[in-house]
Amino acid sequence: MAMDPNAPADTSLPIFFEIAWEVANKVGGIYTVVRTKVPVTVAEFGERYCLLGPLSHSKAAAEVEPIDKPASLPLAQTLDSMRSQGVHIVYGRWLIEGAPAVILFDLASAKKWLGEWKADIWRVARVPTPDDFESDEAVVFGYLTAWFIGEFHARLTALRPPPASAYWLTPPLEVDPKKSSADVETEDNIVMAHHPIYSRFRSINYPDGSWKPIIFAQFHEWQVGVGLILLRVRNLDVATMFTTHATLLGRYLCAGAVDFYNYLPYVDCDAEAGKRMIYHRYCIERGACHSSDVFSTVSDITGWESEHLLKRKPDGVVPNGLSVKKFTAIHEFQNLHARAKEKLHEFTRSHFYGHFDFSLDDTLYFFTAGRYEHRNKGMDMYIEGLARLNARLKQANSKTTVVAFIVTAAPTHGYASEALKGPATMKQLRDTVESVSKGIGKRILETAARRTPLNPDDLLTSEDLVLLKRRIYALRRDNLPPIVTHNLAEDAKDPVLSQLRSCQLFNNRDDRVKVVFHPEFVNVNSPILPVDYDDFVRGCHLGIFPSYYEPWGYTPAECTVMGVPSITSNLSGFGNYIEEVVSHPSDYGIYIVDRRYRSPEDSMQQLTDFMFNFCNKTRRQRINLRNRTERLGDLLDWKRMGVQYQKTRWLAARKKWPESVLVDVTSASASADSAIPLTPFNEHGDGLSVTGDLQSVPGSPHVRGQAGADGFSEIGSEYGGATSEEDGKPGEAEELEQEFDDWEEEEDDVPVPEVLKGKGLVKAGHKTGLSVDLRNETGRPLEEDV
Ligand SMILES: O=c1ccn([C@@H]2O[C@H](COP(=O)(O)OP(=O)(O)O[C@H]3O[C@H](CO)[C@@H](O)[C@H](O)[C@H]3O)[C@@H](O)[C@H]2O)c(=O)[nH]1
Secondary structure: OOOOOOOOOOOOOOOEEEEOOOOOOOOOOHHHHHHHHHHHHHHHHHHHHHEEEEEEEEHHHHHHEOOOOOOOOHHHHHHHHHHHHHEEEEEEEEOOOOEEEEEEEEEHHHHHHHHHHHHHHHHHHHHOOOOOOOHHHHHHHHHHHHHHHHHHHHHHHHOOEEEEEEEHHHHHOOOOOOOOOOHHHHHHHOOOOHHHHHOOOEEEEOOOOOOOEEEEEEEEEEHHHHHHHHHHHHHOOEEEEEEOOOHHHHHHHHHHOOOOHHHHHOOOOOHHHHHHHHHHHHHHHHHHHHOOOOEEEEHHHHHHHHHHHOOOOEEOOOOEEOOOOOOOOOOOOHHHHHHHHHHHHHHHHHOOOOOOOOOOEEEEEEEEEEEOOOOOOOOEEEEEHHHHHHHHHHHHHOEEEEEEEEOOOOOOOEHHHHHHHHHHHHHHHHHHHHHHHHHHHHHHHHHOOOOOOOOHHHHHOOHHHHHHHHHHOOOOOOOOOOOOOOOEOOOOOOOOHHHHHOOOOOOOOOOOEEEEEEEOOOOOOOOOOOHHHHHHHHOEEEEEEEOOOOOOOOHHHHHHHHHEEEEEEEEEEEHHHHHHHHHHHHHHOOOOOOOOOOHHHHHHHHHHHHHHHHHOHHHHHHHHHHHHHHHHHHEEEHHHHHHHHHHHHHHHHHHHHHHHHHOOOOOOOHHHHHHHOOOOOOOOOOOOOOOHHHHOOOOOOOOOOOOOOOHHHHHHHHOOOOOOOOOOOOOOOOOOOHHHHOOOOOOOOOOHHHHHHHOOOOOOOOOOOOOOOOOOOHHHHHHOOO
């Protein structure tokens, strides 16, 4: 891109607005999608990219650097115009990798129009909006979004011809003017393996001097759907994409005791939404889905669900990627694991004080984490599995101790005082030991300097001994180490706590599985568990996510890129993806519980076997496994996955402005790097179909019943009550050698998966045919075809 602001703009270049509730506003997985996708999107669009979201004052203050004046005139005029009407807007740079522009609307400042807008959305789209805080916010945000995009579009097209700077939604960073932004990105090594074909369009100009900009608007999830509906009813010339990351009804039906996958084809959507008091939200979701030029979901399984619940077959699947960090030093991630694990050891010493009679060398850390959906996220299965594992480890007289975390976000009244005592007691002990050690050091130095023989008995003074004894007495406790770290707002009704109680997972001395329920996302400022989420995951040995409802499931994917083995289920988009592309996922540390074709009891047994077998692995085997897990990280890199988002844009342009699409890619081929073996977008702009074999995705005849929390609890009490001989003695310490001394020497007999070699790309027998064949059959770069 030319960096001269007054040069005429290249109007064949597209502008891209991405709209999501979680822009600079972390709530759950969509934040991870938009945030981690930024580098590849910036690599593609440069300054022509901007994200829109609602303003969260506290979060934006930490994540966004405000910019006074936009470089783009139409953008500046639009913001001024909206501000002049009293709308408070933060425009700035999101301080993450890629540093894109964000526009955050303060919804409170526009609430004055709520009544008017609610009436309007009923009039133009028949969307009812009863009193509901969430949908009210969605309406306000939607109207602001449509206002902004509409006005920007009008002001931009009024410029004839537009200068280059009109396209600069993000003010260009200071760069060498002789270099193009593409060069700079190359230098920074953030260019994705996308093929430029999906970013290339033809300018649309008319003889009278008027022209059309190519503007894309990508909307994520129902909360931002009103804006999309409005763009459609106002007939705005913007190509729109709607991506659902979970359907409203899907979440609600699964969270209740509905046999979702067998029931799905027969759901009476309006009635079910009405019963759950979400009919109005459902209307927004369905309206946005049908108003978009291109509709996509994050996995085949959610595509199948959308077809039944939203009544539109997605045009394709946009699986979630991650920003994969490559370490220059081989096995660096293993060092990070060792360091992060030390922080978890620190927690264990203090949390289990008074009962800390197990060896940290023989301690394994398991965890589950995510949105608090007990059944959907498979927390019910996890807890039941822990109870069974506990019984099996006791029976086997195992010296392994498992510390199992449950990390989620539930309403609380702060930290539990019992949980705060641990760190305080350990701090006192540490301070005392440090001061006694200093004294001992001083005495050794003095004695040695005098050249008198050292008598070990003289090193500890009687005062030291008294002080130490006091600290050791303080470590006594009459109660058990707490199973929950916070005071839950609804302690008696809390589903996780109730299940832990019914499974009798109480952190008894003889329990080989200890549990820690942390009902707040982990953060480095916590007085109890001061680690950030990445470090927490890295420090653990196994992530466990046997979800019942999971459109994608970032948590096991994040484990994979960090080289941490995990358990997922074949009812999750991620689990299906891995099953589809990797021949033996368990060889690579991804264990997939079969919740589709097995009975709940069989799935439960399978999960317990996975955990028990993992506990029986030697340290060496675990190191090997982590190496193999980390190798799969490339499969999840946005540099591969981002291609699917490019396809959505290309397809949307083809539908919206067929005259702008520069090339026909049907017969084209592209670099092997860009191929990803997932459900593709149909290359025809019409009659779009998901070409994946959706019939085989959770087919109703195959899903045998459902795994209800109640069933698990019953079985839990049977196992939870079992006792066996105490095995609390610290196991024989393994060699004290540092783990990272080992791993370079390890020989690994498991090959690099074909899919990562850039050759086979898809597992043998892979059923999803790519209708847009991105594989490089001829070896000829696509540009030559163009
Ligand atoms: O202490 C914690 C615990 C979790 N997380 C993050 O929370 C996110 C949770 O992700 P996920 O479980 O995938 O999110 P949901 O909010 O349930 O998101 C929906 O949207 C996601 C994105 O498409 C899909 O992966 C999910 O299946 C779908 O349910 C992950 O990125 C975690 O890193 C933290 O940052 N800190």
